[in-house]
Amino acid sequence: MGTHNYNLTEQFEFTGKAKNLSIIAIVIGLLAIGYGFSAEALHERTFANLLLMAYYFACVCMSGAFFLAVQFVAQAGWSAAILRVPQAMAKALPIAVVILIAVMAAGLYTHNLYHHWNAPGLTDPKSENFDKLIQGKSAFLNVPFFMARQVIFLGVYSFFALLLAKLSNNEDLEGGLNSYRKSFKYSCVFLVIYGFTTPIFAFDTVMSLEAHWFSTMFGWYNFAAMWVSSLATIAIILILLRKSGYMAWVNNSHLHNLGQFIFGFSIFWTYVWFAQFLLIYYANMPEETVYFYKRFDNYEFWFYLNLVLNFLAPLLLLMDRDNKRQENILLTVSIIVLCGHWVDYYQMIMPGTVEEHHGFGIIEVGTAIGFVGLFTFTVLNGLSKKPLIAKNHPFLQESLNHHL
Amino acid sequence: MNNIKYILGSFGDPDEMMHGIQKLQDNNIKIHDVYTPMPIHGIEAKLGVKRSRLDIAAFFFGITGTMTMLSFVYFAAAYDWPINIGGKPHFALPDFIPITFELTILFCAFGLVGSYYASTHLFPGRAPRVMDLRATDDRFIIAIDAKENAEHSKIDNLLKEAGALEVKYNERKYVSYE
Numbered sequence: 001m002g003t004h005n006y007n008l009t010e011q012f013e014f015t016g017k018a019k020n021l022s023i024i025a026i027v028i029g030l031l032a033i034g035y036g037f038s039a040e041a042l043h044e045r046t047f048a049n050l051l052l053m054a055y056y057f058a059c060v061c062m063s064g065a066f067f068l069a070v071q072f073v074a075q076a077g078w079s080a081a082i083l084r085v086p087q088a089m090a091k092a093l094p095i096a097v098v099i100l101i102a103v104m105a106a107g108l109y110t111h112n113l114y115h116h117w118n119a120p121g122l123t124d125p126k127s128e129n130f131d132k133l134i135q136g137k138s139a140f141l142n143v144p145f146f147m148a149r150q151v152i153f154l155g156v157y158s159f160f161a162l163l164l165a166k167l168s169n170n171e172d173l174e175g176g177l178n179s180y181r182k183s184f185k186y187s188c189v190f191l192v193i194y195g196f197t198t199p200i201f202a203f204d205t206v207m208s209l210e211a212h213w214f215s216t217m218f219g220w221y222n223f224a225a226m227w228v229s230s231l232a233t234i235a236i237i238l239i240l241l242r243k244s245g246y247m248a249w250v251n252n253s254h255l256h257n258l259g260q261f262i263f264g265f266s267i268f269w270t271y272v273w274f275a276q277f278l279l280i281y282y283a284n285m286p287e288e289t290v291y292f293y294k295r296f297d298n299y300e301f302w303f304y305l306n307l308v309l310n311f312l313a314p315l316l317l318l319m320d321r322d323n324k325r326q327e328n329i330l331l332t333v334s335i336i337v338l339c340g341h342w343v344d345y346y347q348m349i350m351p352g353t354v355e356e357h358h359g360f361g362i363i364e365v366g367t368a369i370g371f372v373g374l375f376t377f378t379v380l381n382g383l384s385k386k387p388l389i390a391k392n393h394p395f396l397q398e399s400l401n402h403h404l
Numbered sequence: 405m406n407n408i409k410y411i412l413g414s415f416g417d418p419d420e421m422m423h424g425i426q427k428l429q430d431n432n433i434k435i436h437d438v439y440t441p442m443p444i445h446g447i448e449a450k451l452g453v454k455r456s457r458l459d460i461a462a463f464f465f466g467i468t469g470t471m472t473m474l475s476f477v478y479f480a481a482a483y484d485w486p487i488n489i490g491g492k493p494h495f496a497l498p499d500f501i502p503i504t505f506e507l508t509i510l511f512c513a514f515g516l517v518g519s520y521y522a523s524t525h526l527f528p529g530r531a532p533r534v535m536d537l538r539a540t541d542d543r544f545i546i547a548i549d550a551k552e553n554a555e556h557s558k559i560d561n562l563l564k565e566a567g568a569l570e571v572k573y574n575e576r577k578y579v580s581y582e
Contacts, residue, residue, distance in 0.1 A: 274501065281498050284490055321459070403445050 004400050006249045008391040012241070014384035022376040029370010036363045047103070047112040048353040049363050052345050053371035054103045055205055056229070058096040058154065059222075060375070063230030064089030065161035066194055069187035072164075072180075077398035078257055081249050083390055085237050087168055088383040089230070090161035095378050097154040104150060104205070108143055113353065117141045117211040133212050141208055153201050160190040168390050175392040198223050206345075209352030213291045217276035222348075224269035228310075229341040231261045232334035237379070239327045239334075247388055252325040253404040259324030262337060266314035270307070294351040298358065302347045309340030342368060407575045410436065411556065412536050413546040413563035414570040418444050421544040424566035425450055428546070433559060436547040439539035461519050462512050469511025473504045533578045543569075 036046030064086040071079045107113025116134070121127030123135045134141070163186055171179035199219020207218045215221075235258045241247050280288045295303050313336045323329045350358040390396070415421035418440065425447075428435055438451060447453075481487070482494035492499070521527050539545040548559055550573070560571050 274498075278498055278501070282490070284492075 004249065006389070006400065008387065008389050010246065010388050011386070012246055012380065012384045012388055014380045018376065018380055022373045022380070025369045025373025026377065027373075028366055029368075029373060032362055032366020032370060035366070042363065043110070044112045045354050045357070045359065046363055046367075047107045047110070048349055049367040050103045051100075051107060051113055051205075051353075052342075052349050053367050054096070054100040055349075056342065056345055057371050057375055058093065058100045059226030060230045060233050061089050061093040061096045062154075062157045062161065062194075063226045064234070065093060065157060065164060065190070066227065067230060067234065068164045068183075069160070069190045069194070072183045072187035073191055075184070075395075077395035078254065078402045080393040080395040080399035081389055081402075082234070082238060082247075082254060082399075083168065083393065084383065084386060084388050085234050085241075086230075087165045087386075088379045089233065091165050091382040092375065092378040093161045094158045095374075097158050100205075101147075101150055101154065105147065108147070114146075114208060114211075116352065117208060118143060137211060141211060146204060146208075149200065149204055153197050156193060156197070160186060160193075164190075168393075169386065171390060171392045172387070177394060179392075180394050198226075206348050206352075209349060210291065212287065215276050215280070215288070215291070217272055217279075221269070221272045221276055224265060224272050225341050225344050228262060228265040228269055229338055231258060231265060232337040234258060235262060235330055235334045236338070237383075239331045241388075242327065249389070249400050251402065252327075253402045254399075255327060255330055256321070256324045256404050257402075259318055259330050259333075262330075262334065263314055263318040263324070266310060266318075266337060270311040273307075273310075291351075294355070295347055298356045299347050299351060302343055306340065306343045306347055309336055309343060313337070313340065406573075408550040408556070408573045409577055410535065410574045411548045411550050411553075411559055411563075412572040412574060413548075413559075413566075413568040414536065414538065414572065415544040415546070415567060416542070416569050417567065418442075418544055420567035421546060422447070422450065424546055424563055424568060427562045427566050428548070428559070431558070431562060433548060433553050433555075433562070436549045437535075439535060439545040439547065441540060441542060441544070458516065458519065462516055465515030466508045466512040468515075469508040470504055472511070473507035474500070477503070535574070535578060536572065537579060 033046060033050065036042045036049070067086040068083060068090060070076075071083065104113065108118055111119060117137065118141075119129060121129035122131045123138045124130055125135075139145075164183055167179045167183045167186070171183075199222075202219045202222035203214075206222060207214065235255070238247065238250055238258070239255070242250050277292065280292060314333055317329060317333045317336075318324055346364075393399075413421075413424055415424060421438070421440070422444070425435060425438065435451065438447065440447070477500045478495055481500075486494045488494075489496075489499075525533055534540065535547055536543065536545045546563070546568075550556065553559060556573075563571050
């Protein structure tokens, strides 16, 4: 372990293939969405896909902010040299939030989303659509309160995401420990808020699609999904940057740590998924089993594929120490996990919206590609604005010398 | 004829000790082992210590637990005394996953504690094997087998040049056998 001669002012240049490909992907996405809105019969399916990808996009970005906050609160040293990547993800959060809120507002307005609790007459005892359960829940599940919650939660997450990025920028300019101490303080506040509100955010955005059913595990189940997909995204961005000659200071030990995180939280995801399943299976109460009944009935393939991609693949491929340290294996597993959580969200959202009329075609693939392009474009654009390393981070030397 | 079994270089500073290891290796002197009061980064690679096989042992302890529980549960719930619980199959796998998981962990944990004690010769009633008592306190010890390496004065010089505070010649391997 000697001294290092890394270029600490290295900046990412967002040009060439990465830029062109992400713009092409955005165009493909727009075309697919345009195709989805061309026929009346496809509207609901397009809305469901837009919700899926907007939710996925927002979750990955806000978990990027969560990653930053966790590193500050834990006073972690190993991650100091890679913090610019989750920061770029956090900086993309406001865009994701605007898209997600627009999709939800449009879906509520056109009754293509959340029609289980937002159709006309559901709370009117005289109407033939009257639904006693929905009436009982209407104090919580009504459009103004629903949208207010979304705006407040996502607004608060965006505020902290931008604040943490800004403090890191100040640290670059001024040095000293001032920014680090502030980051620590705001991260503590953010983690408390985030921990209590993400389950409610998941209840609102996804669980309320099937408003009769409820599960208290659902919030943590979604939290595990968004956290592990965000970790996989960080790993992919780091590996691809390293392959194209940036961030030479990222060594196998950093990848090892990320690999451990992805492995551990994939198991955690399975744990929460199974905890939710087991209780419903064991109790066997009709109002609860309806959720899995729908998924066994029309989504059997997706149901099992979900477990294979999100549990078996990371379990078998990342269990070995050496596999976590090899960038190609980690890259493959991260991509599998990201696809797996698309499948996970797919079988959370589709049965509550399009029910048995689901499909897998131009709309699904196109929307996903479009959002991946948008994510790549915004994140890489954010990344190119700042040097790739926070050169005044107090734990930088520890991170550069990180060794497991 | 001397009865010296081991030569111990006692260092007060980990960097000097690493320097000492380097010097001995440069002179092709085989190092028996190194004892430090705290973990030192990169020392395994430098000494060429083989990777621990504890993870393989852990896997087999774990799989033993899994098989034990699944076979016992099958015997109890489906073979010996089948009871209809909620109309489910007698061997309803999801019901038994938590307990199987627990037993996997339990076997793994106990097995690893046992392996650790066995491999380090630590168990009740056994005096610990220590070459130099101060390696558990504030000294960093390099131990060299004196029978294999005959040039004792050269080793002595190398260790002192590297910054050893003291060089000991032990006539028995472990000092704390009594």
